[in-house]
Amino acid sequence: MSLYRIFRHLRRVGQVSIGTAHNRRGEIKYVAACAADDCGWSAEYDDPAPATIAAQGHRCPIR
Ligand SMILES: [Zn+2]
Numbered sequence: 001m002s003l004y005r006i007f008r009h010l011r012r013v014g015q016v017s018i019g020t021a022h023n024r025r026g027e028i029k030y031v032a033a034c035a036a037d038d039c040g041w042s043a044e045y046d047d048p049a050p051a052t053i054a055a056q057g058h059r060c061p062i063r
Contacts, residue, residue: 003042004031010048015039015062016055018048036062 006019010030021031023044032055033042039062045051 003040004033004044006031006033011052013052013055014058015060016041016058018051018055032058034058034060034062036060038062 004021004023006017006021009017009019011018015035016032017035018030018032020028023029029044029046030048030051031042031044032051034040039060041058041060043054045054
Protein backbone atom coordinates (compact mmCIF):
# COMPACT_ATOMS: atom_id res chain seq x y z
CA MET A 1 0.00 0.00 0.00
CA SER A 2 1.07 3.48 -0.73
CA LEU A 3 1.60 6.06 1.96
CA TYR A 4 -0.81 8.38 0.19
CA ARG A 5 -4.47 8.16 -0.62
CA ILE A 6 -4.91 9.96 -3.90
CA PHE A 7 -8.31 11.59 -4.07
CA ARG A 8 -8.07 13.25 -7.47
CA HIS A 9 -6.30 11.27 -10.12
CA LEU A 10 -4.57 13.30 -12.81
CA ARG A 11 -2.67 10.86 -15.00
CA ARG A 12 -0.79 7.63 -15.06
CA VAL A 13 2.81 7.10 -16.15
CA GLY A 14 3.54 3.41 -16.49
CA GLN A 15 2.59 1.92 -13.14
CA VAL A 16 2.77 5.25 -11.35
CA SER A 17 -0.39 7.19 -10.58
CA ILE A 18 -0.18 10.96 -10.24
CA GLY A 19 -2.81 12.88 -8.37
CA THR A 20 -3.52 15.17 -5.47
CA ALA A 21 -3.42 13.85 -1.94
CA HIS A 22 -3.17 15.02 1.64
CA ASN A 23 0.16 14.40 3.29
CA ARG A 24 0.59 13.60 6.96
CA ARG A 25 0.31 17.28 7.90
CA GLY A 26 -2.97 17.61 6.03
CA GLU A 27 -1.46 19.69 3.22
CA ILE A 28 -2.60 19.03 -0.33
CA LYS A 29 0.31 17.90 -2.49
CA TYR A 30 0.83 16.44 -5.90
CA VAL A 31 1.76 12.84 -5.33
CA ALA A 32 3.34 10.24 -7.57
CA ALA A 33 2.60 6.77 -6.22
CA CYS A 34 3.47 3.41 -7.72
CA ALA A 35 0.51 1.07 -8.14
CA ALA A 36 2.56 -2.11 -7.72
CA ASP A 37 1.58 -3.70 -4.41
CA ASP A 38 5.07 -4.69 -3.33
CA CYS A 39 6.82 -1.53 -4.47
CA GLY A 40 5.30 1.17 -2.28
CA TRP A 41 7.28 3.96 -3.91
CA SER A 42 5.74 7.40 -3.60
CA ALA A 43 6.84 11.01 -3.50
CA GLU A 44 5.13 14.34 -2.97
CA TYR A 45 5.64 17.62 -4.78
CA ASP A 46 4.19 21.10 -4.84
CA ASP A 47 3.52 21.01 -8.58
CA PRO A 48 2.37 18.35 -11.05
CA ALA A 49 5.37 18.77 -13.38
CA PRO A 50 8.06 17.40 -11.03
CA ALA A 51 5.68 14.65 -9.97
CA THR A 52 5.38 13.62 -13.60
CA ILE A 53 9.15 13.73 -14.09
CA ALA A 54 9.65 11.62 -10.97
CA ALA A 55 7.08 9.12 -12.23
CA GLN A 56 8.86 8.86 -15.57
CA GLY A 57 12.15 8.27 -13.76
CA HIS A 58 10.78 5.56 -11.47
CA ARG A 59 12.45 2.25 -12.17
CA CYS A 60 9.99 -0.12 -10.63
CA PRO A 61 11.58 -3.27 -9.14
CA ILE A 62 8.21 -5.05 -9.44
CA ARG A 63 7.29 -6.29 -12.88
ZN1 LIG B 1 7.24 0.84 -8.40
